[in-house]
Amino acid sequence: MLGGVQYAAGAVEADCSAGDPGPDPGGDSAEAEAYTSSSGVQSAAHGSASGGATLGYIDDGDWAGYSSLDTAGATAFTATVSSAGAGGTIEVRSGSATGPLLGSVDVAPTGGWETFTEVTTTLTAGTGPLFLRFTGGAGALFDIDRFTLTRAPATEDEGSSNVHLFYYPWYGTPEGSAGSWRHWQQGGHTPPDSIGADLYPKLGPYDSGDITGAVDQHMEWVKRSGAGVIVYSWWGQGSYEDGLAGDVMDAAARHGIEVAWHIEPYGGRTAASVVDDIAYLEGKFGDRPAFYRDAAHGDRNAYYIFESLKIQDWSALDAVKDTAIVLAQTTDTSKVDHFGGIYTYDGIAGATAPGWKNAGDYAKANGLVWAPSVAPGYIDDRAVPGNTTPTLGREDGASYDLEWNNALDPAIGGDPAWVSVTSFNEWHEGSSIEPASSTPPPGHGYATFEGAYGKTGEAAETAYLDRTAYWADRFEQQLRQRR
Incomplete structure (x- = not known):
């Protein structure tokens, strides 16, 4: 409404340039490389990946956190992955990299870093921001391109x-x-x-x-x-x-x-x-x-x-x-x-x-x-x-x-x-x-x-x-x- 800027006259320009783009609309999906905290991992360029990059350089014990993704209400986790390495396991945790384990899914070798497949697992109830922790053998384990948290809708059929x-x-x-x-x-x-x-x-x-x-x-x-x-x-x-x-x-x-x-x-x-x-x-x-x-x-x-x-x-x-x-x-x-x-x-x-x-x-x-x-x-x-x-x-x-x-x-x-x-x-x-x-x-x-x-x-x-x-x-x- 014209003239609607009333109570906060002089409001300053906001900085909206957060590094993490957050989940996509209509589903809690995110580029895995858009983490907000991490240990060990890095973004890896891959032309065939969504957004041209993956979450890569993943070794045993590494982790990535996503502060804008809340695990509350999440019932499943699905990720697009590739591996020319040994493969390993993705642990889905809430609150921190050592927080409650909500579920895990194994990632098998796919035959190449540009060869992607989907893996999925169900999740138990959690609260707090999403963290992914990675386990496996020696060397590079796998890359993650994009992932989705599936939720049980709170509003069901009604708004x-x-x-x-x-x-x-x-x-x-x-x-x-x-x-x-x-x-x-x-x-x-x-x-x-x-x-x-x-x-x-x-x-x-x-x-x-x-x-x-x-x-x-x-x-x-x-x-x-x-x-x-x-x-x-x-x-x-x-x-x-x-x-x-x-x-x-x-x-x-x-x-x-x-x-x-x-x-x-x-x-x-x-x-x-x-x-x-x-x-x-x-x-x-x-x-x-x-x-x-x-x-x-x-x-x-x-x-x-x-x-x-x-x-x-x-x-x-x-x-x-x-x-x-x-x-x-x-x-x-x-x-x-x-x-x-x-x-x-x-x-x-x-x-x-x-x-x-x-x-x-x-x-x-x-x-x-x-x-x-x-x-x-x-x-x-x-x-x-x-x-x-x-x-x-x-x-x-x-x-x-x-x-x-x-x-x-x-x-x-x-x-x-x-x-x-x-x-x-x-x-x-x-x-x-x-x-x-x-x-x-x-x-x-x-x-x-x-x-x-x-x-x-x-x-x-x-x-x-x-x-x-x-x-x-x-x-x-x-x-x-x-x-």
């Missing part, structure tokens, strides 16, 4: 009700329900080829009222992302977005998605009007299957208040505290009186997480919901030409991983109850995880998701959906361990 995607239903086209272009023309652009965004949607510039087309596709993608809740951008009673809400909720319900609310700073918004809005939304939509209620917090529904700091006195919220979780957008805990939760929204600040630990600790101590916001990147240059807003590059997914890691690290993120994602489809700010076209109209300087998590072409279009599913599962695993 995580604790991962919330900010969703924008404000788009329109002349042929659609809006009857004219809405939002796509921002920044003085002329749709459909030229739009106010630095990325171009895979669906092209769509109408948010195209329920059986664009919106149904959105809900399929939300489901693929592993998130179970969208946070619907709502601009007041009688607004364009209000008029579409019922149909969008029905589409969400068809895909098992629930809907929370993002109450935006519409004209004349006050604390009292927000209380009226909550009653209005509950009365109008509360009996729909998609209306989100959090069973872990008294079956209350959720309302995120964007730019809550613009109103000083929120005491009117006391009237709804037993039925609604109302979240303030801030990390300043002196500004959350009368609220039931805290979120951040800011897609840039998530890279440094200023105030997150304090906000999370405060929320926990005071019975509030803490829902820090993570984003894959931020750029609004085409939507606001000539502006000086800071940007955050995606760095092929490293920025998104950094923000998720910050949220889930108790020492940084403060044990969130929910994680909110900025955003599913805020195209103006370049924060979307909605698929972006790999072949946008030429001549406009659009970026793409090319290279995200090692994906190219059409495969890259859905890279951020799949990576969100990975992190949603990690979050659910973490929540289960807390309980």
Whole structure:
């Protein structure tokens, strides 16, 4: 949302250049040579290997660690290996090179260092980062190209009700329900080829009222992302977005998605009007299957208040505290009186997480919901030409991983109850995880998701959906361990 960089003004550029690219989306796979700690091993160049290299120079007693790969929930280990040596054994351990042994698999000679085969083993339950330890006879044992940890999904067929995607239903086209272009023309652009965004949607510039087309596709993608809740951008009673809400909720319900609310700073918004809005939304939509209620917090529904700091006195919220979780957008805990939760929204600040630990600790101590916001990147240059807003590059997914890691690290993120994602489809700010076209109209300087998590072409279009599913599962695993 334009102007969303509020609470962390002056946020510095983040270093997202972690040496370990981490697991690939949709499965915990990694290049074996992308270790974060080791003893004895080295990367070995092999033209026929994935990425052109393997984990090599493996002798008896050597090991490699992978700090971004958690063994929690892993049920199997599969590796692509080669050996012109004696062969040996891969031990899968958790926590350290001498940590609990989760499983092991033998590697037989394959006839050459360029001749690869797969080996696999089942794993017992573990916790902590992955370590591989190698045993065998004298000399070089084997090389490992790539490996995968198979997990039992924490979220099963349903998305995580604790991962919330900010969703924008404000788009329109002349042929659609809006009857004219809405939002796509921002920044003085002329749709459909030229739009106010630095990325171009895979669906092209769509109408948010195209329920059986664009919106149904959105809900399929939300489901693929592993998130179970969208946070619907709502601009007041009688607004364009209000008029579409019922149909969008029905589409969400068809895909098992629930809907929370993002109450935006519409004209004349006050604390009292927000209380009226909550009653209005509950009365109008509360009996729909998609209306989100959090069973872990008294079956209350959720309302995120964007730019809550613009109103000083929120005491009117006391009237709804037993039925609604109302979240303030801030990390300043002196500004959350009368609220039931805290979120951040800011897609840039998530890279440094200023105030997150304090906000999370405060929320926990005071019975509030803490829902820090993570984003894959931020750029609004085409939507606001000539502006000086800071940007955050995606760095092929490293920025998104950094923000998720910050949220889930108790020492940084403060044990969130929910994680909110900025955003599913805020195209103006370049924060979307909605698929972006790999072949946008030429001549406009659009970026793409090319290279995200090692994906190219059409495969890259859905890279951020799949990576969100990975992190949603990690979050659910973490929540289960807390309980």
